Amino acid sequence: MFQYLALAAVLFAIGMFGVLTRRNAIGILMSLELMFNAVNINLVAFNKYIRPDELTGQIFALFVVVVAAAEAVVGLAIVLLLYRNWKGIDVDRINIMKW
Amino acid sequence: MEAFAQLYHDILAQPVFYLLAFVIIVAAMLVVTLKNIFHSALFLILTLFAVAGIYILLEAEFLAAVQVLIYVGAVAVLMIFAIMLTSQLTSTSIKQSNENVVIAFFICAGFLLSSLGSIPGTVWRLVETSLPENNTLALGKYLMTEYVLPFEVVSILLLAAMIGAIVLARRERS
Amino acid sequence: MLEKAFLIPLYPLFAFLVIVFFTRWKEKLSAYISIAMILTAFVHAVAVLFAMIGRHGVPFELSIPFITHPAMKLEIGMWIDPLTAVMFLVVAIVSGCVQIYSWGYMHGDPRWSRYYSYLSLFTFSMMGLVIANNFFMIFIFWELVGLTSYLLIGFWFEKKSASDAGKKAFITTRIGDLGFIVGLLLLMTYAGTLNYQEVFAKVSAGAIPMGILAATGIFVFCGAVGKSAQFPLHVWLPDAMEGPTPVSALIHAATMVAAGVYLVARVMTLYVGSETAAMVVAVIGLITSFLAASTALTQNDIKRVLAYSTVSQLGYMIMALGLYGVDMARDPHAHSVGYYAGTFHLMTHAFFKALLFLGAGSVIHAVHTNEITEMGGLSKKMKITTLTFFIASLSIAGIFPLSGFWSKDEIVAATSGHPIFMFFTLLIAFMTAFYMFRLCFLTFTGKPRDQHRYEHAHESPYSMTVPLMILAFLSVFAGWVGLPWLHHGFSSFVYHGEHMEHHPSYILMVVSTIVALSGIGLAYLIYYKKKISADALAEKFGFLYKLSYNKFYFDEIYDALIIKPLLGFTKVMWWFDGNIIDGLVNLTAWFTIKWADVKMWFDKWIIDGTVNGLGYICMAGAWILKYIQTGTVQFYTLIIMAAATGLVIYRVTPEGFFYYLAGIILVAFARLLAKIVRPARAKTGSNIEG
Numbered sequence: 001m002f003q004y005l006a007l008a009a010v011l012f013a014i015g016m017f018g019v020l021t022r023r024n025a026i027g028i029l030m031s032l033e034l035m036f037n038a039v040n041i042n043l044v045a046f047n048k049y050i051r052p053d054e055l056t057g058q059i060f061a062l063f064v065v066v067v068a069a070a071e072a073v074v075g076l077a078i079v080l081l082l083y084r085n086w087k088g089i090d091v092d093r094i095n096i097m098k099w
Numbered sequence: 100m101e102a103f104a105q106l107y108h109d110i111l112a113q114p115v116f117y118l119l120a121f122v123i124i125v126a127a128m129l130v131v132t133l134k135n136i137f138h139s140a141l142f143l144i145l146t147l148f149a150v151a152g153i154y155i156l157l158e159a160e161f162l163a164a165v166q167v168l169i170y171v172g173a174v175a176v177l178m179i180f181a182i183m184l185t186s187q188l189t190s191t192s193i194k195q196s197n198e199n200v201v202i203a204f205f206i207c208a209g210f211l212l213s214s215l216g217s218i219p220g221t222v223w224r225l226v227e228t229s230l231p232e233n234n235t236l237a238l239g240k241y242l243m244t245e246y247v248l249p250f251e252v253v254s255i256l257l258l259a260a261m262i263g264a265i266v267l268a269r270r271e272r273s
Numbered sequence: 274m275l276e277k278a279f280l281i282p283l284y285p286l287f288a289f290l291v292i293v294f295f296t297r298w299k300e301k302l303s304a305y306i307s308i309a310m311i312l313t314a315f316v317h318a319v320a321v322l323f324a325m326i327g328r329h330g331v332p333f334e335l336s337i338p339f340i341t342h343p344a345m346k347l348e349i350g351m352w353i354d355p356l357t358a359v360m361f362l363v364v365a366i367v368s369g370c371v372q373i374y375s376w377g378y379m380h381g382d383p384r385w386s387r388y389y390s391y392l393s394l395f396t397f398s399m400m401g402l403v404i405a406n407n408f409f410m411i412f413i414f415w416e417l418v419g420l421t422s423y424l425l426i427g428f429w430f431e432k433k434s435a436s437d438a439g440k441k442a443f444i445t446t447r448i449g450d451l452g453f454i455v456g457l458l459l460l461m462t463y464a465g466t467l468n469y470q471e472v473f474a475k476v477s478a479g480a481i482p483m484g485i486l487a488a489t490g491i492f493v494f495c496g497a498v499g500k501s502a503q504f505p506l507h508v509w510l511p512d513a514m515e516g517p518t519p520v521s522a523l524i525h526a527a528t529m530v531a532a533g534v535y536l537v538a539r540v541m542t543l544y545v546g547s548e549t550a551a552m553v554v555a556v557i558g559l560i561t562s563f564l565a566a567s568t569a570l571t572q573n574d575i576k577r578v579l580a581y582s583t584v585s586q587l588g589y590m591i592m593a594l595g596l597y598g599v600d601m602a603r604d605p606h607a608h609s610v611g612y613y614a615g616t617f618h619l620m621t622h623a624f625f626k627a628l629l630f631l632g633a634g635s636v637i638h639a640v641h642t643n644e645i646t647e648m649g650g651l652s653k654k655m656k657i658t659t660l661t662f663f664i665a666s667l668s669i670a671g672i673f674p675l676s677g678f679w680s681k682d683e684i685v686a687a688t689s690g691h692p693i694f695m696f697f698t699l700l701i702a703f704m705t706a707f708y709m710f711r712l713c714f715l716t717f718t719g720k721p722r723d724q725h726r727y728e729h730a731h732e733s734p735y736s737m738t739v740p741l742m743i744l745a746f747l748s749v750f751a752g753w754v755g756l757p758w759l760h761h762g763f764s765s766f767v768y769h770g771e772h773m774e775h776h777p778s779y780i781l782m783v784v785s786t787i788v789a790l791s792g793i794g795l796a797y798l799i800y801y802k803k804k805i806s807a808d809a810l811a812e813k814f815g816f817l818y819k820l821s822y823n824k825f826y827f828d829e830i831y832d833a834l835i836i837k838p839l840l841g842f843t844k845v846m847w848w849f850d851g852n853i854i855d856g857l858v859n860l861t862a863w864f865t866i867k868w869a870d871v872k873m874w875f876d877k878w879i880i881d882g883t884v885n886g887l888g889y890i891c892m893a894g895a896w897i898l899k900y901i902q903t904g905t906v907q908f909y910t911l912i913i914m915a916a917a918t919g920l921v922i923y924r925v926t927p928e929g930f931f932y933y934l935a936g937i938i939l940v941a942f943a944r945l946l947a948k949i950v951r952p953a954r955a956k957t958g959s960n961i962e963g
Binding site for chain 1: 116120123124127128130131136139140143146147150153154157158159161162165166169170173174177178180181182184185197199200203204206207208210211214215218223224225226228229230231234237238241242246249253256257259260261263264265267268271
């Protein structure tokens with residue numbers, strides 16, 4: 001099991017790095033998807049090796065997928081709006097709420 | 100079939116996992132670092148496919164199918180639509196990563212190391228029982244009996260997301 | 274009547290109060306009230322005298338204590354004995370004559386009511402002094418008498434010389450009173466009481482040490498020295514002639530100056546107990562008498578002559594009393610007539626001296642001058658005045674059978690046993706007769722020296738001549754109560770200790786008469802017959818003449834030795850007060866102002882500084898902390914992730930967490946500094962993205 005957990009941790013870290021670093025808004029969303037996937041791997045691994053009789057992990061992962069999809073949809077809609085108003089989706093430039 | 104399964108379990112289980120893991124990691128790193136966002140999206144699709152493979156290894160067949168269908172088929176395609184709509188594909192001269200790269204790297208490294216370091220310290224209660232025979236059937240059963248409430252709520256959530264996205268993204272009346 | 278004797282001082286007090294509060298603007302009414310009250314006092318005094326005679330001289334005491342602390346007992350009370358009764362009578366008669374006389378003399382004076390109120394107040398003070406039964410009370414009235422004499426001497430205060438004379442009188446007697454107070458304190462300390470009888474009992478019992486007794490006697494005598502114008506405090510009496518003449522008659526002839534003699538007589542027990550004190554008294558009396566008589570020889574102001582004559586006669590009385598004390602101190606059973614002589618002469622002197630002064634007043638009223646050199650030949654114009662004046666002069670010279678003869682004779686008799694005293698007493702008697710008749714002849718006989726004044730001279734009105742006549746009568750006959758052959762005469766009435774039989778000495782009578790007649794004769798020769806020239810005599814005895822004429826330069830000596838140094842000292846004090854005391858006060862004020870400045874600085878910089886400082890700290894903190902809000906969501910996410918990672922690390926390895934924390938803080942500071950030093954360049958509008 002531990003290899004799956006390690007894999008999930010690495011994927012999560014990579015995804016976190018992407019969230020914190022990417023300048024393109026869609027890039028951030030994509031990194032976010034990576035993080036979701038890492039979590040899913042973790043859950044399914046737990047499901048197989050720790051509690052296989054109830055498929056709790058898989059159910060959980062399923063719901064994560066659904067929610068992630070919904071969230072991606074809304075996020076992309078917002079990105080479209082951003083593009084319309086700011087003519088660009090460089091998040092470094094979207095910083096008017098500052099000192 | 101039995102022999103193949105036996106073969107697999109003896110010889111191929113580990114190499115397959117390592118291969119898939121390798122693909123995932125490399126593809127993920129490419130996702131977060133490529134300047135060209137379209138390429139990034141493509142590598143995301145690759146990553147998602149590989150993750151589906153991991154699911155199969157973990158005997159979650161239905162989830163693998165759902166992963167491919169939804170994540171790759173819907174979410175990634177949606178992202179590509181958005182990329183097409185909002186950016187200039189060809190420009191590669193502008194730096195993609197912002198000023199926080201170094202710090203973020205260290206934080207993520209720290210997180211990773213600490214997470215990996217926490218694994219040995221935990222008490223894992225591993226069991227050897229096997230999963231139900233028919234994955235899909237079992238999932239369906241559970242969804243409709245024990246987890247019917249989240250199921251319904253998630254459907255409403257999807258409805259809300261759909262409406263929200265439509266409202267947000269519609270063309271302005273000018 | 275005796276129990277009500279305290280009313281006698283109160284009659285004139287009543288007059289004083291009524292005049293002051295009610296009748297100030299009605300002069301005639303004020304005068305009536307005053308005279309009426311003094312007559313009432315006279316009647317009561319006569320009643321008291323008869324009561325005392327009826328009691329055969331047994332004294333009567335009545336007192337009200339008002340402080341009864343064991344260490345100090347004070348009381349208000351009266352002590353009536355024959356001496357008191359005689360004094361009452363003397364004061365009442367003389368005061369009455371003076372008040373009636375003043376009606377004519379002060380006529381038209383704008384401050385008539387005030388004058389009569391002062392006269393009444395004075396009479397009250399004098400009566401109170403005489404009636405007192407303890408030292409404290411006599412001292413109070415002593416001071417009151419001093420005050421009223423000041424008021425009366427300086428009555429015409431617009432004249433600078435008059436107000437100066439008033440001040441001089443008051444201050445000089447005050448110096449004597451200082452000694453009196455010391456004597457009182459000594460008595461209080463050593464006898465524990467101020468009541469006459471108790472003190473005398475203690476003295477007779479020998480409870481007071483000799484030295485203290487002598488000192489007390491001398492100090493108490495100081496008061497008498499001041500009040501009765503003895504040497505060396507006699508300088509005020511001649512100047513006191515600035516007051517109206519009736520005032521001079523009342524105060525400086527008959528009553529106030531007699532207060533000193535009365536005091537010595539009253540406390541004779543002290544002097545009987547201490548020969549030293551008594552000798553001091555006698556010697557001072559003699560010196561005074563001689564000095565004054567010598568000065569009177571050459572004075573040209575009629576009142577001055579009489580003033581020095583008064584001083585001289587007072588010296589007689591004091592000397593006689595002192596000699597009595599000396600004799601009795603040496604031998605308690607000696608036969609000394611000093612006490613009798615002093616008190617008897619006090620009474621007779623009051624009458625003829627008052628008469629002399631009032632007569633002089635009459636003359637002054639007629640010719641409007643005091644100088645003898647401008648008078649002369651007035652006998653033709655002022656018959657009554659002349660006659661009464663001559664009677665008084667004969668009395669004072671001591672011619673048989675006038676009252677002055679008897680009293681003067683006793684004084685000479687008192688000096689028996691003290692040859693030096695007797696020699697000087699006879700010499701002074703000679704001088705007295707001489708200068709009195711010099712005065713008479715120059716004033717009333719001969720050719721008028723100032724024709725203008727002579728023309729205007731006229732006899733005085735009845736209000737003035739009637740008192741003259743009353744006093745003349747008394748000058749002749751009042752002394753007959755002291756005839757030495759009488760068994761129940763004055764000497765058996767007023768005495769000290771035991772009554773002693775009286776033996777007249779014919780030799781002394783003859784000697785004193787010869788001396789007096791020779792004095793009158795010399796004056797007659799010089800001034801009436803002009804056989805001997807006065808000026809030639811003055812030339813021959815030039816130095817002595819100058820001394821006498823300038824009153825032995827006493828005033829000048831006092832001025833140079835005492836007054837000028839005192840004034841200099843006051844100037845020093847004034848400088849001290851103005852510069853140093855005021856300087857200190859100003860310094861304090863300056864310090865206060867400087868301190869206020871310090872506090873202002875403190876308030877402005879420290880208090881306000883603290884308050885403002887807090888504000889600045891807030892602003893500085895914000896100025897640093899504002900960089901957290903970069904506006905980018907990724908930055909916020911970064912912080913969240915960093916915190917989450919920190920948590921995880923902490924759960925995994927607690928010590929690793931500190932390294933992690935240190936690293937985060939370092940990086941944060943580095944980023945902050947970089948942000949401050951190099952603010953982010955504006956990104957060239959990047960619509961383009963990679």
